[in-house]
Amino acid sequence: MNEERDAGGAPVDWSPWVLQPLAAGVLCDYDGTLAPIVEDRDRAVPLPGAPTLLAQLARKLSVVGVVSGRPLEFLLANLGPLEGVSFFGLYGLERLYGRGRDQGVREVSQAALAWKDVMELVAAEAEVAAPAGVEVEHKGLTFVLHSRRRPELASWALGWAREAALEKGLTVQPGRLSVEVLPPVASGKGTVVEELSTPLRALCYLGDDRGDLPAFRALRRLRCAGKATLAVGVASPEQPPELAGAVDIVVSGPDGVLRLLRELASRLGCG
Numbered sequence: 001m002n003e004e005r006d007a008g009g010a011p012v013d014w015s016p017w018v019l020q021p022l023a024a025g026v027l028c029d030y031d032g033t034l035a036p037i038v039e040d041r042d043r044a045v046p047l048p049g050a051p052t053l054l055a056q057l058a059r060k061l062s063v064v065g066v067v068s069g070r071p072l073e074f075l076l077a078n079l080g081p082l083e084g085v086s087f088f089g090l091y092g093l094e095r096l097y098g099r100g101r102d103q104g105v106r107e108v109s110q111a112a113l114a115w116k117d118v119m120e121l122v123a124a125e126a127e128v129a130a131p132a133g134v135e136v137e138h139k140g141l142t143f144v145l146h147s148r149r150r151p152e153l154a155s156w157a158l159g160w161a162r163e164a165a166l167e168k169g170l171t172v173q174p175g176r177l178s179v180e181v182l183p184p185v186a187s188g189k190g191t192v193v194e195e196l197s198t199p200l201r202a203l204c205y206l207g208d209d210r211g212d213l214p215a216f217r218a219l220r221r222l223r224c225a226g227k228a229t230l231a232v233g234v235a236s237p238e239q240p241p242e243l244a245g246a247v248d249i250v251v252s253g254p255d256g257v258l259r260l261l262r263e264l265a266s267r268l269g270c271g
């Protein structure tokens, strides 16, 4: 069921998270979910209170994490490090686990590292090809073509990225007035959700963009397998049309995300 609501609307059934918090988790996207979208992406900071809230949830739940296309360093600089909270940068290619056997260990996908030279070469080609107003963001193992300053060039950026990816055997991930080019490595938000879900009985994911759709699809598979899931879409003026049909509820922007997570924190008795 999909309904336009914020956390002040119909209550979410958090009982699977509250009854067995050590078999439950919450994962969320960063941009547009914890941090409002801003024109200068380097200045996208989380809403006040978001880091504290994640840390509070992490003291009760088995898994609390942030899963983003941003580099791991960016996430840590803006949110953390937060005790108990795991960070998944570049769609899971870079990781820092907040808990468990690998707690505190930074991991980089070796499979993706093998493509680093190719990625740098294609990113350099993108710099040459990009018309004024399309910006190339180098993220190490991936790069992004941004057309936020000239939205009319979004289709050029998508077309160029698709063609380059086809030629070099890479993959593309369209986003909000942006398109990311990635190495052809099994990763992505859906993969992260599935990996982390193994020991869990309940998992919630919150996200606002196309890159979150694989995570929502993964939740659907988990629900079919008998787990409790909650897919939360975050509404925005640039919301992709597929989002509403992929989620259980929609909240209104990062404010709505915080209200919803505070509701869970309160149910869990977080202090």
Ligand SMILES: [Mg+2]
Binding pocket: 029, 030, 031, 032, 033, 207, 208, 209
């Ligand atoms: Mg986002």
